[in-house]
Amino acid sequence: MKPDAAENPRPLSHAERFARLDAHLAAYESLWRSSPHAWLSKGKPLPWEAGFAPLAEALRALPAARVQALHEDAQACRIFLRRHLPVLDELAALVALPDTDSALLPRQAHAAAHVGGRKLEQIRHFESALPTGFAHHAAPEKTAIIDWCAGKGHLARWLSARDGRAHLCLERDEALCTEGQRLAGALPLRFQALNVMDEAVRAPLRGSAAVLALHACGDLHTRLLRLAVEEGVTELALAPCCYNRTQERHYRPLSALAREHARLELDRDALRLPLLETVTATGYERRETQRRAVWRLAAQQWCQEVGIALPVESPHAARATDFPAYLRSVAPAVLARWAGQGKTREGERECERRERQGARRLSTLRALELPRAAFRRAIEVWLVLDMAVFLEEAGYDVQLMAFCPRTLTPRNILLHARRPACGAQASGR
Ligand SMILES: C[S@@+](CC[C@H](N)C(=O)[O-])C[C@H]1O[C@@H](n2cnc3c(N)ncnc32)[C@H](O)[C@@H]1O
Structure with a gap:
């Protein structure tokens, strides 16, 4: 092999990437399949912890702030985890997609009216990522x-x-069609x-x-x-x-390659994994979600100890501004009996102790979610590669790219496919 060939190996085809991702995802299935919440709420360690004991130990020892920081920075998370999971480096290469470096197209005041800021930016990036001559x-x-699904x-x-x-x-929804037609004004849109x-x-x-489809489920x-x-x-x-969002209980692979050779079987829980990422939430939203998760876990543990089931949250609970108020609305019996409505000093202290316990539990749970999070994108890219290979098997030329930064939407993969005979130019703008 020539030296430069070793430095610049041939890029993998979509089918090859699919096969490698499939093998890795299957080999490390236990790490991303098991939901930490389900196991910890039964008071049990996760099924993979025995097999990856040093990793489990390192994760359980992480302070809460570090856990949060690792959740917010995928690169730092990979660096932390790869000591225990060197496969993550190869996975990172397999899921990497070219960014579209094309300049953003100009804003258009008329077309931009009535579109939310984030959606508008997604649209501008999406258009900018389309190859020159798209549909020409x-x-x-x-x-x-x-x-x-417009x-x-x-x-x-x-x-x-x-x-x-x-x-x-x-578009199925007639009201959206009527409103869309009104917004189109004199444009030749139907x-x-x-x-x-x-x-x-x-x-x-x-x-x-x-055909274009932006965020069709x-x-x-x-x-x-x-x-x-x-x-x-x-x-x-x-x-x-x-x-x-599928009627199928299990993902039905599209490509012959996946149907015949894939080892993975994805049920709806697994299909939901790529979506469990909240990069678009504000700092306030994240803190609120976290506060409520602490209360829920604390209440759950308390209820478990006294042998009652924690009911589904009422809208009242959603409005609670502190833990005793939350507990009063979800499990008043617990609060009345064990903490005197949380209004005595002793009751207050018990609530505070329970809240701290909930925070520790949340931190452990979030720490044990980190390996799962590290495999999320791989599952998504596996799905999109199945689509790409399916279209290639039918004779299309297919390109995959990231059409916008993930902070704008984590669902930022653009699949472009064209039948070679149609004569549009392949280059980007
Ligand atoms: C996530 S939204 C995306 C809308 C648009 N593409 C965008 O990015 O703003 C999905 C759209 O699909 C529409 N939809 C859902 N099921 C549909 C179906 N069976 N046939 C047609 N449209 C459908 C919904 O009403 C909704 O407007």
């Missing part, structure tokens, strides 16, 4: 682009304001109130040049992929999300 092969009599059609409206072409929004799971969706697909994006192949859609760009 459209015959004039054809719909240029279909916006799949909501109010913010993305299609944005595109139509830039290129002046006729785009079609497919809405069709249609359930994309119905057979009627095939006709517009056949009559369009390209679970069954809605797999439906698009299957129909795109069946109906010969020439080009599509999809940013998938909510992989767990």
